[in-house]
Amino acid sequence: MYTPKKHEPVRIGFYVCHCGTNIAGMVDVQALARYVATLPNVVVSRDYKYMCSDPGQEMIVQDIIENRLNRIVVAACSPLLHEHTFREATRRGGLNPFFFQMVNIREHDSWVHTDRQLATRKAMALARAAIQRVPLHKPLEVKKVSINPNVLVVGGGIAGIHAALVLANAGKQVYLVERDPTIGGHMAKFDKTFPTLDCAMCVLSPKMAAAGSHPNITLWSYSEVVKVDGYVGNFKVTVRRKPRYVLEDLCTGCQECVEACIYKEPKFRDEFNLGLSKRKPVFLPFPQAIPPVVLIDPETCIELKTGKCKKTCVEACGDRKAIDFKQKEELREITVGTIIVATGFQIFDAKRTPYYGYGIYPNVYNALEVERLVNASGPTGGEIILRNGQVPKKVAIIHCVGSRDENSNRWCSRVCCLYSLKLAHLIHEHTQAEIYNFYIDIRTPGKSMEEFYCRIAEEGINLIRGRVADVYPDPSDGATGRLIVQAEDTMLDCIMKVPVDMVVLSVGLEPHSDTEKIRRLFNMSCSSEGWFLERHPKLAPVSTFTDGIFLAGCCQGPKDIPDSVAQAGAAAAEAFSLIDKGNIEQEPNTAFVVEAECSGCKSCIPLCPYTAISLLPDKKKAYINEALCKGCGTCVAACPSGSIVQNLFEDAEIFNEIEGLLAPTSF
Amino acid sequence: MENATPSPAGNGSWSPRIIAFFCNWCTYTAADLAGVSRLKYAANTRTIRLMCSGRVDPQFILEAFAKGADGVLIGGCHPNDCHYAEGNYKMLRRFQLLKRMLKDLGIAEERLRLEWISAAEGEKVKSVINDMVKKITALGPLDLPGKFADWDREMTALAHAVESAPVEKEVAHA
Numbered sequence: 001m002y003t004p005k006k007h008e009p010v011r012i013g014f015y016v017c018h019c020g021t022n023i024a025g026m027v028d029v030q031a032l033a034r035y036v037a038t039l040p041n042v043v044v045s046r047d048y049k050y051m052c053s054d055p056g057q058e059m060i061v062q063d064i065i066e067n068r069l070n071r072i073v074v075a076a077c078s079p080l081l082h083e084h085t086f087r088e089a090t091r092r093g094g095l096n097p098f099f100f101q102m103v104n105i106r107e108h109d110s111w112v113h114t115d116r117q118l119a120t121r122k123a124m125a126l127a128r129a130a131i132q133r134v135p136l137h138k139p140l141e142v143k144k145v146s147i148n149p150n151v152l153v154v155g156g157g158i159a160g161i162h163a164a165l166v167l168a169n170a171g172k173q174v175y176l177v178e179r180d181p182t183i184g185g186h187m188a189k190f191d192k193t194f195p196t197l198d199c200a201m202c203v204l205s206p207k208m209a210a211a212g213s214h215p216n217i218t219l220w221s222y223s224e225v226v227k228v229d230g231y232v233g234n235f236k237v238t239v240r241r242k243p244r245y246v247l248e249d250l251c252t253g254c255q256e257c258v259e260a261c262i263y264k265e266p267k268f269r270d271e272f273n274l275g276l277s278k279r280k281p282v283f284l285p286f287p288q289a290i291p292p293v294v295l296i297d298p299e300t301c302i303e304l305k306t307g308k309c310k311k312t313c314v315e316a317c318g319d320r321k322a323i324d325f326k327q328k329e330e331l332r333e334i335t336v337g338t339i340i341v342a343t344g345f346q347i348f349d350a351k352r353t354p355y356y357g358y359g360i361y362p363n364v365y366n367a368l369e370v371e372r373l374v375n376a377s378g379p380t381g382g383e384i385i386l387r388n389g390q391v392p393k394k395v396a397i398i399h400c401v402g403s404r405d406e407n408s409n410r411w412c413s414r415v416c417c418l419y420s421l422k423l424a425h426l427i428h429e430h431t432q433a434e435i436y437n438f439y440i441d442i443r444t445p446g447k448s449m450e451e452f453y454c455r456i457a458e459e460g461i462n463l464i465r466g467r468v469a470d471v472y473p474d475p476s477d478g479a480t481g482r483l484i485v486q487a488e489d490t491m492l493d494c495i496m497k498v499p500v501d502m503v504v505l506s507v508g509l510e511p512h513s514d515t516e517k518i519r520r521l522f523n524m525s526c527s528s529e530g531w532f533l534e535r536h537p538k539l540a541p542v543s544t545f546t547d548g549i550f551l552a553g554c555c556q557g558p559k560d561i562p563d564s565v566a567q568a569g570a571a572a573a574e575a576f577s578l579i580d581k582g583n584i585e586q587e588p589n590t591a592f593v594v595e596a597e598c599s600g601c602k603s604c605i606p607l608c609p610y611t612a613i614s615l616l617p618d619k620k621k622a623y624i625n626e627a628l629c630k631g632c633g634t635c636v637a638a639c640p641s642g643s644i645v646q647n648l649f650e651d652a653e654i655f656n657e658i659e660g661l662l663a664p665t666s667f
Numbered sequence: 668m669e670n671a672t673p674s675p676a677g678n679g680s681w682s683p684r685i686i687a688f689f690c691n692w693c694t695y696t697a698a699d700l701a702g703v704s705r706l707k708y709a710a711n712t713r714t715i716r717l718m719c720s721g722r723v724d725p726q727f728i729l730e731a732f733a734k735g736a737d738g739v740l741i742g743g744c745h746p747n748d749c750h751y752a753e754g755n756y757k758m759l760r761r762f763q764l765l766k767r768m769l770k771d772l773g774i775a776e777e778r779l780r781l782e783w784i785s786a787a788e789g790e791k792v793k794s795v796i797n798d799m800v801k802k803i804t805a806l807g808p809l810d811l812p813g814k815f816a817d818w819d820r821e822m823t824a825l826a827h828a829v830e831s832a833p834v835e836k837e838v839a840h841a
Contacts, residue, residue: 113710525748658686662736664735
């Protein structure tokens with residue numbers, strides 16, 4: 001590779017990208033190229049329609065060869081998008097890729113300003129800064145760090161399960177960590193899925209079982225990630241395994257202990273059925289739970305609360321000896337190279353829209369509760385029976401509860417229209433009830449979705465376009481719990497008051513209430529709504545800003561099952577591509593100490609968050625361990641004698657940038 | 668267009684120039700997001716990308732003022748969110764010290780600003796920049812290079828005056 005010698009004159013090639021009209025529409029690119037041509041050391045200055053295209057990159061390569069360029073500056077989009085592309089082009093031209101500087105005149109200029117003259121002026125200042133900076137660039141070597149092939153998948157819903165299986169099938173060791181006692185997530189609670197109306201558990205349970213028994217998957221349910229240290233390729237993760245008071249290896253899932261529990265009847269709220277049924281203190285969350293291991297709830301178990309139970313469960317367990325009341329929580333430490341976060345969503349709490357009466361009138365249900373009611377393994381065995389024991393004859397389904405609403409969540413939750421149509425179909429099928437769907441708009445994007453909508457509409461449900469204003473008890477009939485749903489039919493321009501026996505609230509999807517905690521744990525970012533932020537909405541939709549951490553499923557935003565699974569596959573592929581490469585290239589932006597100038601004052605040592613700096617005892621000089629340095633530059637800024645240098649961000653380079661940005665404008 | 672931004676120069680009238688130091692992980696990305704979202708803000712800032720706000724050397728700030736900046740904006744990750752654990756706190760400490768020093772140097776407090784802007788807060792990039800431009804426009808130009816030139820002239824004039832003054836032959840030493 002060609003490295004210009006120190007005394008060799010600097011020869012800069014400057015390129016400004018039109019980006020179609022994205023840049024050229026607001027920045028006078030020709031004027032910019034003409035201006036830069038007048039700056040010192042600039043040999044070539046061109047503008048081109050798309051610099052990132054093959055011909056654009058080829059132009060750089062050819063110019064380096066033909067014009068003996070030894071520095072390249074490209075003014076285009078954000079370096080976070082295309083710095084790598086142009087460094088590669090620089091390398092292909094025979095130069096060290098770090099003899100390159102990028103100028104962001106799209107995201108930071110043409111897209112955010114409205115005055116062409118000012119935007120051009122700003123672009124000139126930014127370009128000048130780069131032209132003044134780039135002569136100081138030094139040839140640098142990219143460091144390669146090996147990558148641990150193990151993967152952590154956080155969250156055992158359909159996205160997490162799918163991602164774990166893809167990687168495990170490829171021979172990778174996967175840790176699947178789930179906070180609940182069983183994997184399966186929300187999908188395990190659903191009855192049928194739109195648009196095919198196939199049964200959710202029929203497709204999910206084989207995948208759950210496969211994940212539970214896969215030799216390459218270590219499944220830790222009832223566990224939570226509590227600490228994440230380290231970096232891509234080498235994350236040290238601490239997982240807290242909560243005690244289930246049942247030894248996983250010994251429990252066969254026979255549930256004889258549940259039978260034998262001192263409580264003859266189930267008495268406590270069953271979380272899996274959202275409180276629509278009861279369970280005992282020792283229980284299996286649902287029949288197909290994976291792992292098929294019971295657990296004991298310390299809040300309700302007499303032995304765990306008082307130590308004074310007959311322990312009939314232990315008796316029933318007998319020789320298996322799977323019950324252990326002394327079990328303690330365990331902290332397990334694992335090392336993985338990549339992490340897939342698939343922590344899912346929570347449903348909107350309908351109590352936040354009190355005018356719909358959820359939690360006030362017993363016949364108002366949220367959609368997830370109705371999923372359990374229509375489910376054959378649900379609390380009513382698939383019969384839709386109201387809390388008062390009756391079968392509803394008229395049902396209202398209210399769309400967009402906690403979605404598209406200025407007062408709660410502004411986003412569209414994407415799945416509610418379709419699941420509302422599905423529930424309309426299922427409720428009608430089960431009860432022959434008359435169904436009223438109140439909607440704002442029917443949104444059915446995606447493959448086969450519109451056809452599904454048409455099919456359901458033709459089945460004869462009443463689709464009423466109008467947001468429901470109020471749900472209140474029918475004054476003429478207080479005893480049966482009948483409700484009046486009041487809405488404006490915006491098609492007919494009239495107020496409707498529909499008496500119904502049951503109201504279903506199609507609640508939206510929202511980020512978990514402890515999203516902030518999870519975000520911190522993995523050092524990710526959140527969108528303003530609280531969904532985890534992808535690195536780029538189009539080009540890096542499953543990556544995060546932290547290398548080696550990927551996103552799958554609804555934690556990134558509302559999605560249906562096919563999209564969650566597709567995204568999980570994509571996240572697995574991203575992780576796999578890192579692992580398979582075997583190593584990661586690290587930006588060579590580390591710092592080093594110029595020993596001759598170091599006074600050994602030790603100011604830098606406590607500042608380093610990675611303890612990369614130590615004092616060489618014989619020389620009394622600071623020393624930076626390059627392998628530990630992550631390139632933040634905090635020590636560089638703090639060094640009183642200026643003897644620490646950060647590659648790519650040297651003091652002199654920044655000073656030149658400042659000077660370039662502020663040079664008197666003569667244009 | 669709804670942005671009520673001060674009309675920056677271009678027609679000969681003065682408008683502030685602000686140097687912004689943005690950390691790579693939060694604020695620079697937020698500024699990218701502002702771009703992708705096509706938010707509109709005043710064209711007075713010029714951004715320098717650093718890996719971390721902890722890299723901002725106080726000398727960078729002083730140099731920016733000395734070279735003619737009317738304001739300096741530093742953008743970092745929110746407390747606890749620093750990509751490098753705590754670089755933003757290091758910046759905060761320097762910022763507090765530097766602010767006191769700038770006051771002594773006669774540089775108004777509003778000219779130096781530190782903001783925590785996360786990668787999701789494109790909107791905040793817009794509002795902070797617009798607000799800063801408004802405040803500094805009200806303050807008027809800092810023009811340290813001009814002042815330096817004035818001082819140089821004064822010093823030269825003083826030196827001339829001293830040299831050309833008649834030298835007293837006898838100095839009484841009491």
